[in-house]
Amino acid sequence: MPKIIPIKDLKNTSQISEMCHVAEEPIYITKNGYGDMVIMSVEMYEITMKRLNMYRQLELSENQIDTGKTRDARESLDNLKKKYAI
Template identity: 55%
Template sequence: MPQIIPIKELKDTARISEMCHASDEPIYITKNGYGDMVFMSMETYERMQHLAHIHREIEHAEEDIAAGRVDDAQEALARTRLKYAL
């Protein structure tokens, strides 16, 4: 479950850091009752960036399939074997 805290609680930076590292999810910061910022640990950020990269790659692959930019697996394997003398 996401954690939501008001911006005035950012004064206690050590506590916010502990919260970020204790959770695998971002911490949402509100200002005047509205979403304002998101804090997270570096590990969480890097994991989210990695997943976003994977999703983009899958999206590109699906676009290639839909556009017919595909190769026969046996032919591609044969070209690879020939190229690298396998």
């Protein structure tokens, strides 16, 4: 279940930092009862960014397959072997 705290609780920075490092998901900050910000640890942010990049790369690959922008793997390897005399 997501952790949701009011913005006034951000005054206790050491407690918020501890929450960010213990939580395995972002912490949602509300202002006047409405969503305002999301905070997370640097480690969680880096994991999230790596995952997002992976999804982008997969989407690019799927688009290349759908548009026929692919090559036969054996043919490509043979071309590389000839090019570099392997």
